[in-house]
Amino acid sequence: MKIIVCLKQVPNTNEVKIDPKTGTLIREGVPSIINPDDKNALEEALKLKEKMGGTVTVISMGPPQADFALREALAMGADEAILLSDRAFAGADTWATSLTLAKAIKKIGDFDLIFCGRQAIDGDTAQVGPEIAEHLDIPQVTYVRKILSLDAGKVVVERALEDGYEVIEAKLPVLLTAVKELNVPRYPSVSGIVDAFNIKQVQVWGIDSLGIEPEKVGLKGSPTQVKRTFSPPQKGSGKMLSGTVKEAVQTLVQELHDKHVL
Template identity: 75%
Template sequence: MQIIVCLKQVPNTNEVKFDTKTGTLVRDGVASIINPDDKNALEEAIRLKELKGGTVTVISMGPPQAEYALREALAMGADEAILLSDWAFAGADTWATSLTLAHAIKKIGRYDLIFCGKQAIDGDTAQVGPELAEHLDLPQVTYVKKIIYIDNDKAVVERALEDGYEVIEVTLPAVLTAVKELNIPRYPTTSGIMDAFNVKKVSVWGIAQLASAAGLVGLNASPTQVKRTFSPAVKGNGELLTGSVKETVQTLLKELQEKHVL
């Protein structure tokens, strides 16, 4: 089984900073990690490879430093890694990002299954996986919490809902987006880390390698434009209510009535 995993290196969410002029993330000097849901997607891909045989190829679009995320993926058990890195890709919204990934996957040419995380913690849009499926004209299942059955032709999965789950059968190849309930990602082994940095390679593709995507990538090709980024102004100081439960409730009700909320 040939599996592709799309993953993203994201900044530590406690340290996210925006360039107010460009509306893009400031990544320099900020600690970065593999997007958590993408790591669940990677873990499931490696498990399936161990069960069914085949290969796992990880692909990411980002600045040169994203190579470290791909090295970590290789250390966990991925076989190949591709970094899409070029100034032409910079500032892409979800549409341009998913289209760039789609052109790279078409260049790879061989796959039975494509995994993505359900969403990235720096944007929380949950759009790249579904858009990727549309660009590749593939069936998709989002929010996958369990794989019940899989072979070379179809997969049966549980899809998480707010109040439960639904069982879906999907024809392969397909795109699946993973949630954290799917598994617990493994830690890289010492030998895996050694191989990731000394034996395995990360291929770097730019716009020259994705000539078919020329004019369809980056900020200029993104239909979503960020007009402004800012921190909301503080509206006022909060008020802490003290006393017994009964006294607190009575005070709260009085305050809400005076403000005409109730």
Template identity: 55%
Template sequence: MNIIVCIKQVPDSTQVKVDPKTGTLIRAGVPSILNPYDHYALEKALAIKAKTGAKVTVLSMGPNQAVAVLRLALALGADEGVLLSDRAFAGSDTWATSYALATAVKKIGQYDLILCGQMAIDGDTAQTGPGIAFHLGIPQITFCDHVDSDGQRAVVKKLIEGGHQIMEADLPVLITMTLPVDYVAKYPSFMAAHKAQDKQVSVWTAADIGADPHKLGLEGSPTRVSRIFPPAARQKGEMISGSAEEMAAKFVEILKKESFVK
């Protein structure tokens, strides 16, 4: 069984700020991390590997420093890492990114299960995973917080409004993973991280994967981000205290004052 996990290096969202003049993210000096949703997807892939002996390949797209998250994945137990790194990929939106990743998946060759994080915390679009499935022409199941497989079928627990839905799918299939409420990421030991330095990491260009250059970068991206800005700060809320009857009366008074009720 062959599993491919798509991962991304992202800035730590707790420390990212927006430049008020340019409307772009200030990435300088901000530490980069493995996207949490991808981290969880990787852990589920490794759990399937432990049970079935599957081969796990991690795939990412980004600048050369993104090798760091591939090394982390290898230290956790992945078998091979592939990084797409080329100026031709610069400026790609989710459509162009999913095309590039799907083209790389085809070059990797055999795959039974593709796992992706639900979304990247630096974009929150949740579009790349479904885009990969579209370009590959395979089924997809999104927003899952659990996945298992015996090498023939995948069984998932998909989040739906008000609960969960248990679904099964024949392989190959692409699954996007959300995060359980109580999720705590696992990290490798020092020795595992040291040994991972000897594992294979391939760096591929657009030419290496045979990608159409007109479908990459800004030229291949139908969407544009004009600017990014933080939401306006809200006024501090008013706290109401007292008995239930007193708080209800105050609440009604506020609603009348704001003309929500007469």
């Protein structure tokens, strides 16, 4: 069983703020983490490896500091790590990102499963995983919350819906995107951390390693252009109504009447 996991290093969005003058993210001093849904994807890959044997390769596209996220994945139990890092990749939208990742996956070679997180917390598009599958011309199942079986060249999964779930069967190779209900990610072991930072290596591939045209990656290859980023205006402070329920209702009705809502 050969499994590939695509993960992304993202800023902890609980700490992110936007510069009101430039409209860009303030990243200074903001800690970076592995995208949460991607950790669920990695955990499921590791569980399948432990159950069925094989290897888990993690791959990420990002700046050099994404090396730390990949080493965390190695510490959790991944066998190999590949970082796609090149100035030519900068400014990529989901289309250019998925194309670059797909090219790297083709270079890796034969695989049975690709896992991605449902979506990244810094973009929330949920587009990269499905687009990778389209570039590779393989089946995909999104929002996977449980793997029911995996054998005889096919996988059966439960796919989460807003009001329930559906059971889907797909032939291998297939791309699955994971939701947090799929599992609880493990913590890296002490020995795993030592090996990840002292023994194992993170391969770095640039544009020359992938044999892809420069105009198809990064900002040049991105049909999506972000024109403006801004924080929504803060809402005004609320007003607490006191007294009995009847008195509070009467006060509320009067307030709404005064504001010409009623």
